[in-house]
Amino acid sequence: MNATLAAATLNDATPTVTPDATPMRPLPTSGELQRSLPLSPALARRVEAQRRAVHDILAGRDDRLLVVVGPCSIHDPEAALAYARRLAELAPRLSDRLLPVMRVYVEKPRTTVGWKGLAYDPDLDGTGDMARGLEVSRRLMRDVAALGLPVATELLQPMLAPYLEDLLSWVAIGARTTESQLHRELASGLSAAVGFKNATGGDTGVALDAMRAAAHPHSHFAMDPGGRPAIRDTAGNPHTQLVLRGGHGEPNYQAHHVQAARRALEEAGLSPRLMVDCSHANARKDHRRQSEVLLDVLAQREAGETAIAGLMLESHLHEGKQPLAPGRLRHGVSVTDACIGWETTEHLLLTAAERLR
Numbered sequence: 610m611n612a613t614l615a616a617a618t619l620n621d622a623t624p625t626v627t628p629d630a631t632p633m634r635p636l637p638t639s640g641e642l643q644r645s646l647p648l649s650p651a652l653a654r655r656v657e658a659q660r661r662a663v664h665d666i667l668a669g670r671d672d673r674l675l676v677v678v679g680p681c682s683i684h685d686p687e688a689a690l691a692y693a694r695r696l697a698e699l700a701p702r703l704s705d706r707l708l709p710v711m712r713v714y715v716e717k718p719r720t721t722v723g724w725k726g727l728a729y730d731p732d733l734d735g736t737g738d739m740a741r742g743l744e745v746s747r748r749l750m751r752d753v754a755a756l757g758l759p760v761a762t763e764l765l766q767p768m769l770a771p772y773l774e775d776l777l778s779w780v781a782i783g784a785r786t787t788e789s790q791l792h793r794e795l796a797s798g799l800s801a802a803v804g805f806k807n808a809t810g811g812d813t814g815v816a817l818d819a820m821r822a823a824a825h826p827h828s829h830f831a832m833d834p835g836g837r838p839a840i841r842d843t844a845g846n847p848h849t850q851l852v853l854r855g856g857h858g859e860p861n862y863q864a865h866h867v868q869a870a871r872r873a874l875e876e877a878g879l880s881p882r883l884m885v886d887c888s889h890a891n892a893r894k895d896h897r898r899q900s901e902v903l904l905d906v907l908a909q910r911e912a913g914e915t916a917i918a919g920l921m922l923e924s925h926l927h928e929g930k931q932p933l934a935p936g937r938l939r940h941g942v943s944v945t946d947a948c949i950g951w952e953t954t955e956h957l958l959l960t961a962a963e964r965l966r
């Protein structure tokens with residue numbers, strides 16, 4: 610062992626260097642962040658009610674459509690809050706047929722390399738101020754939940770979950786991590802519902818395996834709120850869902866795909882209530898195609914397909930995407946995948962509510 614590390618390990622319970630002696634930067638513990646940005650009892654009760662509403666849809670006790678909608682990624686919390694206000698204002702006009710849940714995605718999985726999200730790099734300049742990233746992420750999620758909108762996010766780094774999980778009503782485990790045992794263990798201890806995406810290559814079987822694994826109790830390595838390593842014993846999460854997102858550039862949202870997925874869920878003894886992601890490979894990475902997918906999904910519901918319990922849309926204040934060039938960013942435009950703009954989003958959500966009445 611390197612001499613600096615050995616000294617630090619022996620003399621100090623919290624070493625501040627890595628094995629190659631690179632200094633490490635401190636982060637708050639999840640308990641510290643929760644104390645500085647607490648959930649009031651009233652907001653905690655509201656999140657509980659939001660989770661119950663999502664669970665009811667997944668269990669088929671509520672036949673509304675769960676709609677996970679919002680930016681591909683959050684890079685500007687102020688623009689995200691402006692989006693949230695519009696969605697919260699629209700929600701009462703939809704609420705008899707749809708339950709809108711806002712995408713507040715602060716972590717991004719990357720195919721190779723790229724900006725990894727607000728929690729990792731809130732200054733968008735590679736400085737990686739994750740302490741501030743965690744703080745702005747938690748603050749934003751708390752503001753969105755306080756507007757009355759259930760919060761959805763992708764959980765990618767399991768260590769990050771305890772900082773945010775008390776605010777979440779719906780969690781995605783992404784196409785790149787559905788097969789990961791760590792993410793299945795994580796899902797098994799969450800109170801929020803969890804959507805497992807099919808793999809990037811299109812395999813839905815791994816998501817079904819993930820649902821079965823997450824429903825099971827686990828004991829796994831974790832951090833306690835004080836930042837100490839701890840064993841987390843989970844109860845298992847029965848509120849999980851398959852998310853069809855297409856694979857290898859090929860869609861999997863059409864009626865025959867949905868019917869095949871429903872049969873596979875039933876055969877595996879899982880609840881046949883899935884979500885269709887209108888973006889990603891289902892839109893062949895062209896954001897304008899999201900409306901085609903949504904209209905097809907609505908037609909399937911109208912034809913009596915009960916397996917479709919939800920859909921996902923990538924949407925921001927303004928259409929399209931832009932390169933991440935700090936100082937030259939257009940307000941409310943995605944810096945990751947291209948999104949549909951607010952007017953299209955509003956039109957699609959109102960159309961969906963009307964057609965499902």
Ligand SMILES: O=C[C@H](O)[C@H](O)COP(=O)(O)O
Pocket residue numbers: 681717718719720721722723889945946
């Ligand atoms: O939704 C997001 C992206 O499709 C995913 O994070 C991968 O992004 P990338 O291929 O641009 O890295």
Ligand SMILES: C=C(OP(=O)(O)O)C(=O)O
Pocket residue numbers: 681714718763781782783784785806854889
């Ligand atoms: C990364 C995402 O999706 P997927 O895991 O399907 O690529 C996403 O929804 O932001």
